[in-house]
Amino acid sequence: MNEEEFDLLDELYFVQPYQYLKEELGWEDQKLLSTLQSLHQKAFIKCLTAPDEELFDQVDILNKGKELYYLASKKGLMEHNAI
Template structure:
């Protein structure tokens, strides 16, 4: 897990919208989206349409990420906590 991925995971113990991540991290949007995409592809986070509605289809995080919510998966929490 990269330092950037670790920082994003710090914020995803609870469901968070993209806007929150942009404010909390203060990074360029494309950097956040690329980091989220990598975490998603590795099964470390899940994407949600609303805080209560998980996406069960394959999501293109780089295209759709600005309108989504994110949450660490159990696998992601385990990876984050073992570093």
Template sequence: MTDQEFDVLDELYFVIPFEELLEAVDMEEAELYSILKELLKKKWVKCYRDHSEELLPHEVEIDHQYKEYSYLATKIGLLAHNGR
């Protein structure tokens, strides 16, 4: 786990919209997008259309809609984060 992945997961104990996450981690948008994409591949985060509607993995269009999603760490992601 990279330091940047750790910092992002640190903010994802609760569902958070992309814009709020961007402010919280103090990164460039492109960097955060790249990290979220990698965390999705690892199944360490999941996406929400809003705070209550979880998207299934095949429904996520991270390349086009990442700004519209909210994010939450998965159980696997939290275990990886806490095990570091």
């Protein structure tokens, strides 16, 4: 896990919308979306269409990520806390 992924997981102990993450981290869209995609590919985060509606299909984070909510998965939390 790189530093950006670690910092992003710090914000995902609770469900957060994309805009919150952008404001909190102050990252450009490309950096935030690519880091979200990397975490999702590792199964470290869950993607949601609403605070209580998880997506189980393939997620196109680079194109649709600004419309989603995010939450660290159990695997992601365990990895985050192991560092």
